[in-house]
Amino acid sequence: LGGSVIQRSLRFRSNHSLTRSPSSTTNSTKQTLSFWFKISSLNNATNQGHFFAGGSDGSWSYAQLWSDTFYFGNSAGPYWNGNLRLRDFSAWYHAVIVIDTTQSTANDRQKLYINGVQQERGGGNNPSQDSNYEFLTNSSWTYYIGKRASNDHNFDGYMAEINFVQGLALDASYFGGTDAVTGQWNPKKYTGSYGTNGFYLNFSDNSGTTATTLGK
Secondary structure (H helix, E strand, C coil), rough: CCCCCCCCCEEEECCCCEEECCCCCCCCEEEEEEEEECCCCCCCCCEEEEEEEEEECCCCCEEECCCEEECCCCCCCEEEEECCCEEECCCCCCEEEEEECCCHHHHHHHHEECCEEEEEEEEEEECCCCCCCCCCCCCCCEECCCCCCCCCCCCCEEEEEEEEECCCCCCHCCCEEEECCCCCCEECCCCCCCCCEEEECCCCCCCCCCCCHHCC
16 A cells, blocks of 8 residues: 555544535435544443534434444435444544445445445445435535534544545545555545545644634
């Protein structure tokens, strides 16, 4: 991977969060969200923290930890939850959520990769074929990174190298790869397009502590 190293991460705790409001609403059947995270605590037995959430109650789109597992979906009904237990406080995890409602096989329309491995689904509802999957793309809503609007069940930990790509369904190999010697999953810089409402956060600007700087 050419020695790729993530230089910075951002610490989330209590009511610390970033917000984003898209400039326009764009429908999309394909979307990809990639980010690295490290868990500091799991204070609640079930609803253990939101990585991303949108809308007045956080249900318009969300990705979160739920009962030690990964859970994502939106208010239209589709959601995905896995079986892999995520509770190692010393580890960095890499998550890639892939949405592609154009797939003819229903279970292929929502996917999750953790550290490069596609995860087995433990439950959920599939979106309809070719339907719009509203995730982080509606200008009517404020989207939060690190919490939900009601300011409860906030994520306690670190996030780094956040890539949201609209219009493309990309697997984990676009954002990371396995070291041939150590077998470790390592980061790789994404070099493709982001689409209308896509964004990239690497938290490289630490000249201030405001959201306009850290979330530049």
